[in-house]
Amino acid sequence: MQVLFLALGASRKRAVLDESAELRASGAQVIVVVDKKKSWLNQEFAPGVVVTTLKELEARHLPRRMEHALLYRVPRATVRAVGRGPLRGRARRGLKAYERGLAAKLHRKVFVPAHRRLWPDAQARMVLAPFVARGGLDLLVVSDALSVPRAVRLLDAWATDGIKPRVCYGLDYDVPSGTQQARTATTQGQR
Incomplete structure (x- = not known):
């Protein structure tokens, strides 16, 4: 059952x-x-x-996973690759500001409404x-x-x-x- x-x-x-x-x-x-x-x-x-x-x-829905990869995983990987040595602190602060500011707003105000409109039964x-x-x-x-x-x-x-x-x-x-x-x-x- x-x-x-x-x-x-x-x-x-x-x-x-x-x-x-x-x-x-x-x-x-x-x-x-x-x-x-x-x-x-x-x-x-x-x-x-x-x-x-x-x-x-x-x-778990594919469009949500793609959005997460585009908005969060790619920038994190970029910061890990670029933000070494003396740039480490600035890169991490920049990433946090990006995630809180731009990525979170894009997710909340653009992607979630579009996702719910395109896939209402997802x-x-x-x-x-x-x-x-x-x-x-x-x-x-x-x-x-x-x-x-x-x-x-x-x-x-x-x-x-x-x-x-x-x-x-x-x-x-x-x-x-x-x-x-x-x-x-x-x-x-x-x-």
Whole structure:
């Protein structure tokens, strides 16, 4: 079974830790997507549970990797090659100023908006990519309220490709695909 936890708000840490450990113990591939790893730093996940961020997943997209190479890696390599000896200090200061000033602004104001406009479903594809090789995503666990809007966007993007995983708020709310849900009367308790 392939399970993705969206825990962008970090408000249900204990539930995410316990449920991901339970699924991992049963042999499932589990990936937990968080907003910032810093807020999960003191939490210890079960062995085999992969913790990542949306930024890290989106950075795997080829155009993002090319942009990173052009804006950051090439200038760093140039500074390493040129900035030796007496030029070392000035070259490093110049590189820091370039990265903070020009490269960061180009990334934020030009490339990110253009990337989102040209490839609106790139983030959804990159989130799904680790599961594709093993047969696709089976279960999406939306762990907190802040993850709901992102989950809706991901599900909409995946629906165009015909990918429809089960969705739940926690493992207690998951209905296995092989069972039928009990029908409840909508007028129960009304006269």
